[in-house]
Amino acid sequence: MNPAADGDAALLDIKLLRLFDLLYSTHSVTRAAEQLGQSQPTVSIWLARxxxxxxxxxxxxxxxxxxxxxxxxxxxxxxxEALEALRRLSTEDTSFEAASAERRFCICMTDASHVTLLPQLLAHVRSAAPGVRLEAGRIDATTGERLQSGEADLALGLIPELGAGFYQQVLFTQDWVCLANRHHPRIGEALTLDDYRRESHVGIVSGTGHRFLASALASHGVERRVVLELPGFLGLAAIVSTTDVIVTLPLQIGETLARSADLRVFPCPFAIPSFTVKQHWHARYHHDAGNRWLRGVCAGLFLRS
Structure with a gap:
């Protein structure tokens, strides 16, 4: 015999708990039967049990x-006490009151998103949910595991390796641009393919976008003269604004850096496939009220039709 199954069989049925409570309150089988919506003979059988x-x-x-x-x-x-616990279990409030909530959310994102998305997200959260604390995590090989465990709540970016067990929502499409010093000595009104081949480049060597760019360069037979490789976008605007190097990067981070350092933005002189930025979360937290709220905030801020 399975001891666990035997123990479960001995547990009281909730209807018997309710009968016990009503009999104690009313001192009457008849009144208890009325409140339970049962016949008196049925309630008598329950009482015997x-x-x-x-x-x-x-x-x-x-x-x-x-x-x-x-x-x-x-x-x-x-x-x-058992009845009250069961009532709480079945009627637990699954809403998330942002204005009064005190909770930490970890969002995995690229350093480009630190510049382009995080400022808007933080400003909204500070206004709508002042007790909420945000943590920006990295997107790396552990992202899926962290989302599954609940260590991270959401991931924003292009993460094709996340498979079964994950939900995703497309937020926007990213195209590509090139940035150059506004006073670049050799580039005129347009950036030509000859210019692109001739000039010196900064290469960003991290992230899925880097692989998209490398593939496009190879398919078009375009070779770059890369004089500096960076693991991310930190310091990139200052470098481009004070030298004659150019850089190829996704549109959103490109336009943001251009505004911050008065750089020129050019269309790429060859085609690079666009890609979609998505928010990703694990199925374990699909119905979590706080996670739903956070996803709704990100969709409201960043979703573009």
């Missing part, structure tokens, strides 16, 4: 009605 399971008469018929035994007096607080 309850007495058998608890090994006590529980209620004794007197001129003042059904009066509890000492064991019933001892058990009623426990029974009512």
């Amino acid at each position: 309850l007495r058998e399971q608890l090994a006590d008469p529980l209620f004794v018929r007197t001129p003042a009605g059904m009066q509890p035994t000492p064991r019933a007096d001892a058990l009623i607080p426990i029974a009512r």
